[in-house]
Amino acid sequence: MNSSLAWFRWFLQRITALILVACLAIHLVLLHFIAPERKFHLVLERIQGNKFWAFFYIAFLLAALFHGLNGTYEILEDYLPNGQAGAAKRKFTGTLKKLTGWFLWILGIACFVYGMMVLWKWTNLK
């Protein structure tokens, strides 16, 4: 792992954590206190044509996916074979880590696109 990239991931993990604290506070207070009734038309009234909520959900989803998948990678990295014996094993571990990373990126991007499609279908943003 490139050390400046590792630092950037460490930093982004904390920044997304702070974004998530703010978003989760809004999300939970809204859906448990202010508007606890979970009906389709109520959600639609709130988000339709509303740029704030569109921006809110984009930021929320991006932060949550990055934070969750980066955290998962961080954990997997510790329990993947660490191949300390020999260059061949080290290379194998490197490949395994890269594959894991790519898999998580594809999963994250797919989830983000899916979320955006659902949001786009009903928000009718101009």
Next chain:
Amino acid sequence: MINFFKNLADLKNDLNLNRNTGTFAWFLHRVTGLLLTFYIFMHLVVLGSEFWKGPGSFNDLMGRFEQPLFKFLEFGLIGVISFHLINGLRIILSDFLLLTRAHKKIFWIGAVIFIAVMIITSIIFFCPYCK
């Protein structure tokens, strides 16, 4: 694969050898983190697909979530989120504000906040007279 299980065995050993607040918090942070990541996917796929289909299926699903079983699961979710959030703030405080030396004290302050949050949540969730 063998290496993977050996690494997990090492984890058990590490936890046994370092019975400190920090190890305990580190372990729980990872477990709750994995649970929450799994939850995000369920949340996105299940709610997203029903919301995509429209009012009928979304309201049906939300109706089913009113059952007691889901109320308890939701209560557990609040617990998992609260722990991860409060402990995460402790990590950020230690990292960014150079409070590493006070991290154990912050953990116990966080524990008190966690218990307070859970008491308030259980009142909101399960007290029929408080509405």
